[in-house]
Amino acid sequence: MTERSLVLVKPDGVQRLLVGRVIARFEDRGLRLVGLKLVHVDRDFAERHYAVHREQPFFAGLVAFITSGPLVAMALEGPNAISVVRAMVGATRPWESAPGTIRGDFALEVGQNLIHASDGPETAAAELALWFPEGTLSYPREIDRWVLGPAS
Ligand code: DAT
Numbered sequence: 251m252t253e254r255s256l257v258l259v260k261p262d263g264v265q266r267l268l269v270g271r272v273i274a275r276f277e278d279r280g281l282r283l284v285g286l287k288l289v290h291v292d293r294d295f296a297e298r299h300y301a302v303h304r305e306q307p308f309f310a311g312l313v314a315f316i317t318s319g320p321l322v323a324m325a326l327e328g329p330n331a332i333s334v335v336r337a338m339v340g341a342t343r344p345w346e347s348a349p350g351t352i353r354g355d356f357a358l359e360v361g362q363n364l365i366h367a368s369d370g371p372e373t374a375a376a377e378l379a380l381w382f383p384e385g386t387l388s389y390p391r392e393i394d395r396w397v398l399g400p401a402s
Pocket residue numbers: 303308312341342360361363365366367369
């Protein structure tokens with residue numbers, strides 16, 4: 251099933267000059283970029299994004315981190331995009347992230363784990379509405395018959 255997922259390259263990824271390499275991984279996989287922007291969000295916005303974690307002891311630090319500098323928000327589309335992206339991102343705690351995943355290749359600490367990705371269809375819908383209230387794009391790509399098959 252075609253899905254859309256919200257992905258953030260967090261401020262550590264921007265500061266470490268990893269934006270291009272992270273986007274390239276998703277492009278290489280064949281996922282379609284349907285939204286992309288560089289934003290520096292304020293505390294109110296960050297608290298809405300991470301509302302499910304409001305009661306966690308790390309919540310204040312998480313909000314401080316995500317608001318500490320610009321980040322890159324993107325919307326990615328493809329078959330089973332939500333679980334495909336989560337698998338590419340790797341486990342939340344980078345010491346448990348498999349090599350070959352983004353966190354497993356680029357991160358060491360849970361507080362600096364480089365990337366956010368929607369964890370399910372409801373979360374993805376809510377996060378895409380929050381980060382891309384203007385909507386995302388739809389467009390065909392010439393490569394789609396090779397990436398997605400002749401019926402695409
Ligand atoms: P994920 O980002 O893999 O979806 P999550 O939704 O459980 O993970 O948590 C959101 C973010 O909160 C996570 O990317 C980093 C931070 N975080 C989670 N657990 C933490 C902890 N024990 N200490 C510090 N930060 C934590």
